[in-house]
Amino acid sequence: MAQKVIAIAAGEAHTLVLTGDGNIYSWGRGMFGRLGTGKEADELIPVKVSFNNSSHRSGNLYPQIGDRDQPRFVGIAAGAYHSLALADDGSVWSWGYNSYGQLGYGQENSHVPCLVEQLQELVSDSSADVPANTSATTPLKICLVRAGGMMSFAIDNLGSLWMWGQCPQSTDTGELCLVSSSSPLPVWDFHGHTVVKVACGNEHVVAAVSSGASYMGRGLICYSWGSNTHGQLGLGHKESQPRPVVISTFSEESSWEVYDIACGAYHTAILAQKKSYEEDIQCRCWTFGLGDNGQLGNGSTISSDLPIPVIGLPAEAFLISVDCGLFHTAVVSADGEVWCWGMERGLGLCPDASYSGGDAGDALHPSRVRSPETNGFQFLGPVQIACGAAHTILVAGDGYRMWAWGRGRNGVLGRGVTDDSYNPAVVTWPPLNEADIRQLQGGGGASTSSAGTNEMEREMELKLSEAMERLNLMERYANILHVSVFRKQLDERRLKESFQGNVVFDIKREFDNMLGTADSDELARMEGFYKSVLASVKDEILNRRVERMVRESLASMSRERRQG
Template identity: 50%
Template sequence: MADVTETPELSPRNPAHKIVAVAAGEAHTLALSGDGKVYSWGRGTFGRLGNGSQSDEKFPVPIKWDNDGDLGNEKCPKFVGVAAGAYHSLALAGENVSVPRQLDMLVQLNSPRSLGDDSEGKSKNPLKVCAIEAGGMMSLAIDNLGALWMWGNIPQQRSPDDDTFTLISVPDPVPMFDFYGHTVVKVACGNEHVVALVSAGEKHIGDDLVCYTWGNNNHGQLGLGDTESRSHPQAVAQFSEGSAWRAYDVACGSFHTVVLTLKKQPSDTLASVCWTFGLGENGQLGHGTTQSTSLPEPARALPENAYFVSVDCGLLHTSVVSSAGEVWSWGMEKGLGLCPDVSFSGVDHGDAILPLQFSCNGSNFPDPVEVACGAAHTVLVADDGYKLWSWGRGRSGVLGDGKVSDSYSPTMVLWPPLSEDFSDGLNIESKKPKEGGEKTEVDEKLDSAMEEMKLLQSKLSVMERYVSILHGSLFAKPFEESDIPASLIESDSFDVGKAWQGMLEAADGKELRRLEMFYGNMLDGVKDKIMKRKIQEIVREHLQSSSTTQY
């Protein structure tokens, strides 16, 4: 006979709902799910959400696939990457199509890595993009041979005879020949500068990555020790081939740069160092000052033994997350990046010139994956990709919680979206609009139901947050599904007294003392409040009696 006290197995998570990548633009956010779908929310102007309109979205919605264009009636591909610039978005398709429609020019060109090889095998292989990145108003791509392509407002020299730096608007992808014979592994860009991690040799092996920077350098964001702009890549000495540090991740704000490094082998610890340089007037460098710097310096006040799994920069703030789920931000308005026109008042206002830690209801975030910074908001993927948190400026619904207000602490994003799960159980034919684009009565009812469900999900997220705070106060750890009593999972009824007794029986001495302190303080507070109310009533009665007598 089965043990009735055994906790039943919870339903497994749906891998299709797992977030594998996230990106943030000026006021919009992109998320890539495990089933290869891209979702967007926030400001919709310029069509950056890819939902077929320029309207804002307060909750995540799937992007729409244009099957009437050059690709004919080809089905929406499975996407494998996303990137967001200030006002535009990129999505990288997998094997279903060779390259996204916007990059058709790449199909007609050869990779710079293959130009010197005339072998038949390489010339017949189609060029494919394996990574994408976006900055202010530029876009970048790394192909399958490790070559870098750029388009948009990109840094270039004025002419073959004039090496002066300038920005040139390029509508089609152009290859970077400066890294010919090497492999570009990772790249990031700000408003007008680029940073890339490139192999020292032809292929990336071990600790051989070199950090190169180029573009605008008016605030020292290239990390080269001066403020002179470059039209061609130049290696940063601190992260060059002969240095003691191995760079493994990079990020760019508008005018500042962040590089994550590890000690090169041999090293007995996996501890990261976060280096920053460039514009620092809002504390976004984390150096404890508002001074800019043209040479890399470590951000201060970060733990020495932490391994950082992700880093990103906003317009005027920086965020990093460790493998243990610790999240730090610094820069504009306590690291929130709220920008001057959205600053809040109170004792806590002001820029953070040193890293500040953000928590998940008083604890670390579980199983962190990635952090992304928009111009004035931050998004964190954690819980192994199954949950999203956001904070910062909330205009246009960019936080994904159904609101347009700012949030000064992490709040849950509506994830997974409800629309798909809900519509799967409906008759698809009944939802088709009439000819001419007019909505049927069923469409209108469905839209109304979807909005109501989204609001309910938003309220559920708030309740979940409240429960986690209360649970954390009692047990000093975040609330998890495994903490739900078995009796509540098995039936709709719940015996509070029985559950309380069982919890006390299972608690150790330390937990019991914590409960005693918690309820002791609560009881003292209630007694104190009762006493104050009695005094107020006596005084009020006395005043009323005196007033009547005098009259």
């Protein structure tokens, strides 16, 4: 459970991971302190975010708290240059860039996580507004956090929405204005309803809200507000909205209901399913807003002010996660197939996009991402996908494996190097401990001069990069081999059980165990696979025999001519 990833969030050039034991890890660009490590240095592999130096912004420092006492976290969010974390007691913590008050306190950047005290105070003070059908003793607390651009959002356990940072608001004349506020503000427009999900771009917000007072698992309505210069609100026009407006495509009367939402800088993506519950589940990905780089996946670079289904996604695929980067979009299905589309071929956005004519390399249609794990188009155990400005992270292996591709600057891919990757590469996970890093770096050394230390650090970084490349290559090879033999993913959690005596892998025992637990369909697929492999081997053996016989016959004829 400690190394299982249960949530992931990507900022402009940094990534956050939440693990099953309530810890948070970060990596990528460190500028503005967005990694929460206490400094602005980049991190090329995941590092644990420590709360030992966390503080109240009022100036009262927490006492030095050990790992045993630090908060247990249940949620994370990443804005462009800042980060949020939600603890199980409802407290919200933030760090990074803060020029617009998006951290929820002052305007100074923070290199370490700090408690958003005002949010706790506001939620506590709002107890007088508890709905009549709720117990007066029900304690209010935050249960979800989200961030995007320079904004931050939180939803409490009664479904109320709070926002702070550079947020869209209404002037006295009813026009849109962007107001910077370090104090969390309630969004009163949804009073009497339950806000379930929220997403935000640079200057626009989309929320999924219950049609009634409470959410019963069905019937979400989609609202949007903020800047609409590119149609990113999906309202059929480009007039900005200072207050939430229902998107008619996903209204209460619509035949589609929303279950996931995401915002790019100036575009929006929504996953929705048919409301006809008696039929097979039908779902689609809808996009709207800026389309200059193909991020809408509609086969063109034309923007749209109305939601349009993405062209090219299989009708039978059930999409479980969607996210938007700056100018790209990505989705993953329950079967583990991943599609990306949008700006810049290969740099994490749309692998294998084609060039033609004046094509800038943008993918105008969904491009299916090949899995190095299966050597096909299926990632095993898909969980969630997240997009940064120019990188994409996929959580798979039921939460125990991560893949990254895109622009690798500042170590944003989390694999120990800064190189770009045109194909999914394994993120260094589980995270290395200090002993592992020292071993990969070749061990410590005696103190030297500053110049010598810098040279040693560069040499250590090179050794670490080379070692990580070798580890990634060997892990990829091991997984492909394991899937080819056993028709299932290599599970590191059970790896030790598979070694006996002198660390010898008992393939026969593993294969017998796998056969004993396989169902009829799995056995049939395996039979077909191995029959195909056996037929190919027999064909190759026959071809070589024929080739050898032909060579021997020609050689014999040549000898007879020479003798004659």
